[in-house]
Amino acid sequence: MAQNKGEKEKSAPVKSKTALREEEILAFWQEKNIFQKTLEKSAPKGEFVFYDGPPFANGMPHYGHILAGTMKDYVGRYKTMRGYRVPRRWGWDCHGLPIESVVEKEIGLKSKKDIEDFGIEKFNDIARSKVFTYVDDWKKVIPRMGRFVDMENAYRTLDPSFTETVWWVFAELHKKGLVYEGFKSMHICPHCGTTLSNFEVSQGYKDITDISVTAKFELKDEPGTYFLAWTTTPWTLPGNVALAVNSDIEYVKIKIGNEKFILAEPRLSVVKEKYETLEKIQGSDLVGISYKPLFDYYQDADLKNKENGWKVYAADFVTTEDGTGIVHIAPAFGEDDLNLGN
Known part of the structure; x- marks a missing residue:
């Protein structure tokens, strides 16, 4: 041919x-x-x-x-x-999401509620066949x-x-x-309605330039004096219940205008205003100090172990590589936070 x-x-x-x-x-x-x-x-x-x-x-x-x-x-x-x-x-x-996703696409389901409406038994039969x-x-x-x-x-x-x-x-x-x-802080997939494994989360990890804030927390027994805590996740601040310092780091109390602030001495470079150094404080001496909650929406709630909240705790993950040397702790939003909270 x-x-x-x-x-x-x-x-x-x-x-x-x-x-x-x-x-x-x-x-x-x-x-x-x-x-x-x-x-x-x-x-x-x-x-x-x-x-x-x-x-x-x-x-x-x-x-x-x-x-x-x-x-x-x-x-x-x-x-x-x-x-x-x-x-x-x-x-x-x-088992699990891989076969669920295949069946969802094949029969045109958009959410987990659609699976319930379609019928779990019928859905499982199709999954078993595929x-x-x-x-x-x-x-x-x-x-x-x-x-x-x-x-x-x-x-x-x-x-x-x-x-x-x-x-x-x-x-x-x-x-x-x-x-x-027990409890564990996990990332959630809104579509699947399930937690994500650490592997799945790390697959999408990348370094980005993000907005950060430095929040001030007023000492309960020393009005006008504030702990400075830096965070790249300001949306977690409503969940704050503690602050973390490193016992081995030296901190300083400085004065700017009529207010006083406490932060790690090696991080003084982040202060852009003129200040006066009042005293140096070892991190271990800050542990146990109480401060006022940023938000008062649950201050009257009957919470378990409430007396342990809104205090300073020691944590070895606190460093002076960035931030202020004081870490804001929201146990509902992070693994280190939850471990310290427990």
Whole structure:
């Protein structure tokens, strides 16, 4: 058949000698069932338990999976050569937002309320039918990278037996007093209505130039004298319940006009007005001093541990690299803040 004008002749890609050699070795492993034989051979040191965190089943493998899988593989191989029996069972993570997002887009849902209106049971049925879309692709990639792992007897997090096992483990931990209820400051996804993992938050992290403010907090027993606290999140100031200083830092009390201010001595450079230095104060001597709340909307509320609020506390995360050496603490808005608040 004559070739059309302008049509370029295409040839099949030529595999390198390395790739051909790899395929030859893989074929030998599969033909001789080498992985299974490593499990059947004598294991004088017993069994080495290897837990393999499962990937999501509804996406293609990427570089991160290949990298982590390679490291997992050489752990198993090393322990096998050291005399252990190392079963390596593959798993599929079927829960969570990845599959939810796929189904939402497919049926045109815009919010979590839409899922409830659509019907949770129907939604779950669709998710269950879609979650293993790429399993066959995984079964090609993982063996091709040379990894020894049992993919045919994989566990699946959607199986009732798996869920029941997780609940059993949790119950046993609870019986032993190893489970406690607490609070953690987390970022929220407004669309999903769930918290975001630290990894998800850090993915969007970048340095920016932001507006900051320096707020003054009047000492309760010394009217006209203020702690100066610098913050890049002024929207958290209504949640302020404490101030933090570093016990090892030296602070100063200065006078500007008729007002007095307290800040870290190494941060005096931030003061742009003419001032008079009145005294130096060790950070540890500021701990326990009470100040007036910036906002009075809950000063009459019957709050638990209210007597501990609006005081100065010591914290080793306070530095003099920027700001005033005094940190405003709002436990509802930050991890360090919440830890100090607790």
